[in-house]
Structures are given as structure tokens and as C-alpha cells.
Amino acid sequence: MIVNLQPLWMKSPNRSARGGTSTVDLIIVHDTGGPVIGPALNHFMHGSGTGRASAGYIIDTDGQIVKIVRVSEAAWQAGTTYWHPRNGVNAASIGIEVVHRSCSYPAAQYASLITLLTALVQAYGIPRSRIIGRSDIGTNDSGRLGRKSGDPGSTFQWSKLEPQNLSPGIGRRVGVAPPPFPGSFLDQFPTGALRSGDNDTSRRFGGTVRSTVTGNPVQELQEALRRIGYSVGTPDGDYGQKTVWAVRMFQKHFHEMGLPENGRVDAATASAIWTLS
DSSP: OOOOOSOEEOOOSOEEEOTTOOOOOEEEEEEOSSSSHHHHHHHHHSOOGGGOOOOSEEEOTTOOEEEOSOTTEEESOOOSBEETTEEOOGGGEEEEEEOOSSSOOOHHHHHHHHHHHHHHHHHHOOOGGGEEEGGGTBBOTTSOBOTTTTSSOTTOOGGGTGGGTOOSSTTOOOOSOOSOOSTTHHHHOTTOOBOTTOBTTTTEETTEEOTTOOSOHHHHHHHHHHHHTOOOOSOOSBOOHHHHHHHHHHHHHTGGGTOOOSSOBOHHHHHHHHHHO
């Protein structure tokens, strides 16, 4: 007779108290970057110096869930991160590592991930819109995204979670066309795209000075991305590298929609951002 017990429990020493943060309100999905569970578990159970790391849970390729840090404690899973309004998310998040290196994620992993996410959302009241990927939050020291741009990667199908109604926010597809966004730029130039170097003050949009465009399209874009949660710094109307990388990580998360991962905001990307913000 086979007895199926979930999850297994292995206590990682790489953990800490959640400190003054009493509310866990974020779940981060990672991939391990390796094809088998052994090296990942060994790393999370040991490690040394600045290389010490852990997560709340790890899901093997066959769907087996291993719990390694209690939810009452913070796992060392995210490093330098931002998700509005918080710099550094470890103290308020639960990390789930999925064993994966390349190719498609197995169906057994998605089934276990959905089961685990459902239980965590119900048990801790975590907003469904705050189930995101490491690539959505991993920043460098200046706050620019892109430090973990391939985690959990372009083969991870966020749409697998949608039928379970887990993520009506960041994880949903865009179904209804939104109002025009941002400003009047895409109204006047529907095939154009906001891009690096655009600036509200100089009225440069789509790489060209356009005096007929009203409002502040770049700042509106930055504010919308920040409402979703992405790191853009202070919305200032200048389409700099923080904005470029925030757009790229948004596009990467929604790769199943066929968005170009180029950091530019065309009509399709603008529609997705507007709907979710």
C-alpha cells in the first residue's frame, strides 16, 4: 500500500524571524535552475556566508512537496527585491522553489503548485493578485529590475493557475479592451510605442517630439506599473532604464500573450498594463 504524505518536512537552518512584519501578503514562485532536487536541497539545508539561502517549499519534478521553512519564519529566498510598496520582500513573503532547468514544467508540478497555492491563500488570506515570480521583483542595488529575469522563466505557464482562480490580478489574461492608455499618444499613433529616451517634459514620445500629444504618457505609464507592483523608482515622466526593465519584466511575465519582450510599450502592452493596474 502506498501512503501519500504531503508535504515532507526538512528544517533549513537558513531562516530568521519575520521581525516587525506580522502580515504575510506575498508568494514568490522561483525555479531552482537545476534538473534534480538534490543539489537544491543540499544548498538550502547548508550553504555558507552570503551564499546561504532557502525557501518555504520546494516542489520536485514528480510533484512531491518538501517544506523547509515554517510560514511563521522568513526564508532567505529573494535577496535584493522590490514589490510595491516594499523594498526587500523576505519578511512578508513565502517562497516556492520549483525544480526546473529548461523545457516544459511537468503537469505534476503544476498540480502540486496549485494545491499548495490554494492552501496558502486560504490559510493566510494572501491576496490572489500577489502571487508573482522572482523575475517580477529581483532588482540590483539601484532598484532596477532584471537581476533574475529568467526566474521562473519563459516556459512557466502562469495560465495554468488561472482556471483555479488563484491570480485574478497579476496572473490573469487580458480579456476586455481597456480605455486608451497612456494619454493620447496611442490614440494618435496606434502603431507607435513608448520607448527609452521618451520624456514628458521634452514631449518626446515614440522616439520623436510630438507637440500634439496631451497629458503625461510616460508618468502615467510609470504610475500604472507601480500600482501593479513593479519597481520604477519615482514616477518622473522620463523613460529611463528602470522603466525599460519594469516593462520588460511585465512583458516576460505575460509571455503567453505574445507581448514583445523589448521594454517598449506598444498598444498590446499598454492594454495589458492598463487592465491590471
